[in-house]
Amino acid sequence: xxxxxxxxxxxxxxxxxxxxxxIFIMLRVVPGNxxxxxxxxxxxxxxxxxxTAELGLDKPIYVQFFRYxxxxxxxxxxxxxxxGKPVSSLMRSxxxxxxxxxxxxxxxxxxxxxxxxxxxxxxxxGPADHIFMGFSLMGVSMPVFMTAMVLQFFFGYYLHWLPIxxxxxxxNFILPAIALGWNSAGAISRLTxxxxxxxxxxxYIETARAKGLTETTVVLFHALRNTMLPVVTMMAIQFxxxxxxxxxxxxxFSINGIGRLSVLAISGRDIPLLQGTVLFxxxxxxxxxxxxxxxxxxxxxxxRREA
Amino acid sequence: xxxxxxFHKSTLIKSAVTLLTALSLSVCLTACGGSQxxxxxxxxxxxxxxxxxxxxxxxxxxxxxxxxxxxxxxxAKTTDDYMVPMNIFxxxxxTRMVDGTAQVLKSLCEDYSISxxxxxxxxxxxxxxxxxxxxALTASDVKYSFERLLTAAAQNTDIPLEVVxxxxxxxxxxxxxxxxxxxxxxHFSITLKAPNAGFLAELSSPAMSIVDAETMAQVKGFGTxxxxxxxxxxxxxxxxxxxxxYTLVYNDKYWGPEPSVKKLIVRVIPDPSTQNLMFQNGExxxxxxxxxxxxxxxxxxxxxxxxKIVTTPRVGLTYLVMNxxxxxxxxxxxxxxxxxxxxxxxxxxxxxxxxxxxxCGIIPTGIWGHNxxxxxxSYDPEGAKKLLSDAGYVxxxxxxxxxxxSSATSDTQLLYQDISQELGKIGINxxxxxxxxxxxxxxxxxxxxxxxxxxxxxxxxxxxNIMYTFFxxxxxxxxxxxxxxxxxxxxxxxxxxxxVDDQKRMAEYQALEKKIILDDAAWIPLLEELHLYCMGDxxxxxxxxxxxxxxxxxxxxxxx
Numbered sequence: 042x043x044x045x046x047x048x049x050x051x052x053x054x055x056x057x058x059x060x061x062x063x064i065f066i067m068l069r070v071v072p073g074n075x076x077x078x079x080x081x082x083x084x085x086x087x088x089x090x091x092x093t094a095e096l097g098l099d100k101p102i103y104v105q106f107f108r109y110x111x112x113x114x115x116x117x118x119x120x121x122x123x124x125g126k127p128v129s130s131l132m133r134s135x136x137x138x139x140x141x142x143x144x145x146x147x148x149x150x151x152x153x154x155x156x157x158x159x160x161x162x163x164x165x166x167g168p169a170d171h172i173f174m175g176f177s178l179m180g181v182s183m184p185v186f187m188t189a190m191v192l193q194f195f196f197g198y199y200l201h202w203l204p205i206x207x208x209x210x211x212x213n214f215i216l217p218a219i220a221l222g223w224n225s226a227g228a229i230s231r232l233t234x235x236x237x238x239x240x241x242x243x244x245y246i247e248t249a250r251a252k253g254l255t256e257t258t259v260v261l262f263h264a265l266r267n268t269m270l271p272v273v274t275m276m277a278i279q280f281x282x283x284x285x286x287x288x289x290x291x292x293x294f295s296i297n298g299i300g301r302l303s304v305l306a307i308s309g310r311d312i313p314l315l316q317g318t319v320l321f322x323x324x325x326x327x328x329x330x331x332x333x334x335x336x337x338x339x340x341x342x343x344x345r346r347e348a
Numbered sequence: 349x350x351x352x353x354x355f356h357k358s359t360l361i362k363s364a365v366t367l368l369t370a371l372s373l374s375v376c377l378t379a380c381g382g383s384q385x386x387x388x389x390x391x392x393x394x395x396x397x398x399x400x401x402x403x404x405x406x407x408x409x410x411x412x413x414x415x416x417x418x419x420x421x422x423x424a425k426t427t428d429d430y431m432v433p434m435n436i437f438x439x440x441x442x443t444r445m446v447d448g449t450a451q452v453l454k455s456l457c458e459d460y461s462i463s464x465x466x467x468x469x470x471x472x473x474x475x476x477x478x479x480x481x482x483x484a485l486t487a488s489d490v491k492y493s494f495e496r497l498l499t500a501a502a503q504n505t506d507i508p509l510e511v512v513x514x515x516x517x518x519x520x521x522x523x524x525x526x527x528x529x530x531x532x533x534x535h536f537s538i539t540l541k542a543p544n545a546g547f548l549a550e551l552s553s554p555a556m557s558i559v560d561a562e563t564m565a566q567v568k569g570f571g572t573x574x575x576x577x578x579x580x581x582x583x584x585x586x587x588x589x590x591x592x593x594y595t596l597v598y599n600d601k602y603w604g605p606e607p608s609v610k611k612l613i614v615r616v617i618p619d620p621s622t623q624n625l626m627f628q629n630g631e632x633x634x635x636x637x638x639x640x641x642x643x644x645x646x647x648x649x650x651x652x653x654x655x656k657i658v659t660t661p662r663v664g665l666t667y668l669v670m671n672x673x674x675x676x677x678x679x680x681x682x683x684x685x686x687x688x689x690x691x692x693x694x695x696x697x698x699x700x701x702x703x704x705x706x707x708c709g710i711i712p713t714g715i716w717g718h719n720x721x722x723x724x725x726s727y728d729p730e731g732a733k734k735l736l737s738d739a740g741y742v743x744x745x746x747x748x749x750x751x752x753x754s755s756a757t758s759d760t761q762l763l764y765q766d767i768s769q770e771l772g773k774i775g776i777n778x779x780x781x782x783x784x785x786x787x788x789x790x791x792x793x794x795x796x797x798x799x800x801x802x803x804x805x806x807x808x809x810x811x812x813n814i815m816y817t818f819f820x821x822x823x824x825x826x827x828x829x830x831x832x833x834x835x836x837x838x839x840x841x842x843x844x845x846x847x848v849d850d851q852k853r854m855a856e857y858q859a860l861e862k863k864i865i866l867d868d869a870a871w872i873p874l875l876e877e878l879h880l881y882c883m884g885d886x887x888x889x890x891x892x893x894x895x896x897x898x899x900x901x902x903x904x905x906x907x908x
Contacts, residue, residue, distance in 0.1 A: 077789050079419075086827065088505055124590050125420045125572060131590060190621060198625050205629060206622050207615075208592065295617045297591035305591070308755060310786040 049334065053327045060323045061113070061316070065106050068312050075310040079122040096122075109316065118320075119313030123305055128317040131302060136321075138208045139298035142221065142290065143283035145214045149222035150229055151276060157226070158233025158272075163260060165238060173230065180227030189220040189293040206295035217294040221287050225279045232275055237268045270340055274333050281329025285322035405633075405886065408598075408610030410905055412634045413617040413626065414898065417591045422571025423557045424502035427807075430554040431614065431899035435596055436480075437557030437579035440471065440490070441548055443809050443894050444901075450663075450714060450809050450894035452549050456485065456558060456580065458534070466543030466848035473534040477603045479560045480584045487536040491528045492561035494538075498525065504555035510547070512539045543846040545853050546810030549716075553808045554899075582607050582903050591616055596902065607903035608888075624648075633887055634905070636898050637880040638662075642759060645880065646701050653882050660892040662879045663714040664805035665707055665814065666760075668767065668872035672831045674798045676746045681739040682776075683869035687725035688732040689774045690767055692874055699762050703878040709861045710814055712876045714894070717811040719858045724865070724873065732774045743775035748798040750778045753788040756801075763801055763874075795826035801874070806895050811857045812845045818871070819864060832870045837863055 076092045093099050097108065112119060118128035157173040164170045180188075196216055197205035207213045240246065241264055249259045288300035299318060306314035405411070418429035423437065440457040443450050454460075459472040477485040497508045498518045508514055513526025527539040540547065550556065559570070560578055567576035574585040574594075582604060583596040596612040615632075617623045620640050627635040637645045637657070649657060670677040670686065677683060696704045708724025711717045736746070752764050764780045771778040778799065783791065791797045807813050812820075818828055819841045825832040832838065841860055847853035864870050879898075883890055891904040 071787070074790055074793075075786070077793060078786055086823065088503055092503075123419055124417065125425065126590055134590065193622065193625055198629050201629075205625050205631065206617055206619075293619045293622055295592075295615070295619065295622060297589070297616075301591060301618065308785060 046331075046335070049331055053331065056327060057320065057323060058110075061110065061320055062106070064316055064319045065109060066102070068310075068315060069102055069105075075122055075312050078310050113320070118317040121306075121311055121314040123309035123311040123314065128313050131314065132299065132317055132321055135297055135299050135302045138296050139284060139287070139291070139300065141208075141211070141214050142217055142287060142296060142298060143280060145218035146222035146225065146283055146287070146290075147276070147280045149218050150225035150279065153222070154226035154229025155233050155272070157230035159237060159260065159265065161230065161234040162237035162241065163256075165234075170234075174234070177227035177230040180223035180225075181231070182227075183223070185220055185224055185287075185289045186293055188223055189217070189290060192216045192220055193293070206293075208294075208296045208298075213294070213296075217287075217290050217296060220293075221283065221290040225276075225283075228279070229272060229275060233268060233272050236271055237264055240264045240267050243267075266340065270337065273336050273340060277329050277333030277336065281326045284325045284329070406611070408608070408907065410609045410612045410634065410887070410902060410907065411615070411632050412612070412636075413615045413623050413632055413639075414636075415616075415618055415620070415623075415639050417616045418588075418594070420571045421574065421577045421585060421588065423555050424497055424500055424504060425571055427503050427555070429899075430897060432577075432585055432594065432596070433554045433557050433579075434581075434893070434899055435583040435612070435902050436577065436581045436585055436599075437554075437559065438477075438581050439552055439554070439556050439558060441552040443549065443552040444904075445660075445891050445894050452552050452809065455552075456490075457551075460548075466540075466545065466846070468537060468539045469547065470537045471535070473536070474603065475534050477580050478601050479563065479578050479580050480599045480601055481560070481563060481578050482601065483560050483562050483578075484533075485558070485560070485580055486533040487530045488533075489561050490536060490558055491525065491530055492564070493556070493558045494528055495525050496559065496564070497555070504553075507550045507553065507556060510540050510542070510544055510550075512541055514541075543848050544812075545848055545850060546808070546812050546845055549808045549810040555807070583612065604903075608906040609902045612902045627882065627884065630884065633884040633907075634890065635882050635884075637882055638877075638898065642699075642701055642703075649880075649882050656883045656887075658881045658883060658890050658892060659703070660879050660894075661705060661712075661714045662805065662877045663712055663809075663895040664803055665710070665712045665876055666704075666763070666801065666803045666874045668799065668801050668874060669797075669828060669830055670799050670870070670872070671795075671797060671829045672833055672870065673795070674748050676741075676748060677798065679739065680869055681735050682741070682746060683872075684725070685732040685735045685774060686771060686776065687869055687872050688728045688735070689770050689776070690725075690872065690874070691727045691770060692724075693727070695763065695766055696875055699759055699766065700875070700877065703880060704875040705878070707873040707876050709858075709865055709873060710818070710871065711811045711857060711861060712806065712814070714876075715806055715811060715814075716809055717854045717857045719861060722858070722861060722865075725869075729770075729774050736775065741775070744777060746775070747777040747779070750780045751788060751791060751797050751800045752780055752782045753785050753800075753802075754782050755785045760801060760803075767801065792829050793827050795829050795831055797829035800829070803877075805897065809894070810845075815841050815844065815857060815860065819860075830870060832864070832868070834863075834868060834870075837868075 074089070076089050076096065076098065097105060109119070116129055120126065121128050121131055124131060157177055161170040161173040193205050193216060196203045203216050204213050246259060246264055249263045285299060287298065288304055290296070291298040291300040292304070299321065302314060303318040303322070305311065306318055418432060420426050420429060421432045423433040438456045440455060441452050442455040443452050456474050456477060457471055458474045461470045462468070473485065473487055473490065479485065494508045494511065495517060496502070497504055498514055505518070509518070511525055511527040513522060516522035517525050528536065530536045558580065563578045564570060569576035571577060574588050577585055580603065582599055582602045584599045586595050586597050588594040593613060593615040598607065598610045617626065623632065623635060624640055624644060626632045637649060670683050672678045692706050696702060696706060705713050707713065709719050709722040711719065750764055750768055752761065768778045768780050792800060804814055804817070817824060818830060819825055819832055819838060821842060822838060825838070837860065840856070844853060844856050844860065847856055865873065879892060881890060881892060886908055888906040888908045893900045
């Protein structure tokens, strides 16, 4: 188990360095001078040339990569061209908001998703099933920006219950969490329902019932645990996706998060910021996979034994 | 089996429904609990970070929003982000709207005189002015501000480079600016390399903001840390949370009249729909309608807030560039035919809902030297077809690329499509191709872009700002992918700023304009957009910045 974890950890480090190298090369191969973008329309060529030299962008690519990677190991990802601040401090402040948004959205998605899935499965074919699956289908099929706008209009503009945008208070995160989480909740509930329906047909469920356990106990303590294996994987992937930046939700609700930083970095060809956000997102996805694999082992003794 | 399941499932359903209901209720109660405001009350105030409170907005507070955050507080490091510099710094002169016209007014400059040859400027500085930290303003601070632009990796070097000795200082061959002489604390003179009749207008550009030499020697965070970014202007910046908001408050040491707005909160709201909802909800006191979809402006604002809309020309030009190195566009007949094929008046009505002015020359409406009587290309598609046919072209033979920046506004994207279709009607195949901003800029700056549409916003009220940028040198014309070939005209454009006599200078600019646009068809001027702002209920009046930047002087807003 520990050996397997360490092996995965080593693989992760290699992937991270590979991604760093790849993004570094790609950003220098694609057309477009980041300094010209940073300086804007009104700067002259001599100023652009001077800034290029001052930022070391005229140096050979291996020198630039060495400087970058040594800086990154010290936690220094450079200074953002477009925001003029250290990338590490920008990411730190953005990650705080993204973490709040992701956790609240994930909690909403997991609670609602699993509940709807379980209720639909135990009432398969009935009105409750149709209602909950309809709710899930809406979540999966409605674009996030549409959900966000409807929530903003209804709860922010019409009812005045919640702020329309911003990130200063925990109340600011309620609407974004629902907008972002509903989509995930829909996917989780559909997966929970189909998996639970399969599990409920298994012999050991019959055995449990034959032993006189209540249906609630059978579903919650026998069937649901086995149902959770694929669901947990999906939850972990969804969560790492949220952590690496929910661009649309962050934009519509004006939350200064990793997603918005990434978009800013891409549109402005802000090399240090883009490298920082890409590396961060890669690290989060790798970590998410590691956690989901570990949870798999916890939930399924067979996997634990194999490991 | 089925019956047995159903028997126990009812318990499970009940527990789950109870849990769901509890969860929903807790969300709703939480939502209600924090707000005691009546549903119809629009007096909610967002804190800078967006939390809504039911407290009425504080007196003197102005709340507005922008789509993108600023990148710096330092004018030396930007050619775009002027909102903060305009409000926290002063300049020797300011261009302000007076009775509907833009005028260059004295600001920190008390008096001045210009030598007969137009090379030497003697200034008297206003006395008794202090920076917001109490440090006194002196002529040495003005000199330091000029020198700093030449030595501190600045982006705005064009104006100080006009001063004698600027090149030597920039190349570190000198340790001070030779053409800038300080006589005493309030008297100084500037000697230019060549006469420039637009120099005073240039000094009113935000780039020429005056900073405190003494403070600069002591602080490390100028331009990034609000506490270290000190000016003499009517406001002080107190906080700047990147990508979220920044706050300006009144500087009680300000030398000028006390403004109505005592505190300004500018929030970064990247989604136009959210900005719209926030304004409608009373969370913003002023909204820049250029950020919103024109359909919303038409259907909502112009109907329900018509008396609250303030309009000003965006003093800038939307234009079509045709690269004279392209095998077809090098032919003046093709360029003239393109000019005749575009129905600008219909474009203004259809795409801009009438919120634009047709422009026929290079110098836009509102700029000194603008020629109202210049007749541009008349819309004449049949004439254009005949011109092409007489020049020996057959239908479909002429092909070039109309390169579009993917970050172009929706109006500009439609403009590309419209012009492509109009050119198609006279047999020219102008294919719209989209590039990401960086690639677009790289291609354009290489001088190899066939054709594109863009907008130039004026930095200061003088024709040289636009004429020189596009036609003042071969490098300038190449950097904009124009590749204008007439060396004699280029030399005249470069020399025009040194004509000291205003009448003669205006005549020269207007002659150049006629030559470049009508004779050589080197550029197709299209239109000047109007800038619309909508004031909220708490705003009494607003005078937009003369050039129609989205940035404005907070002191030009009067609250009720």
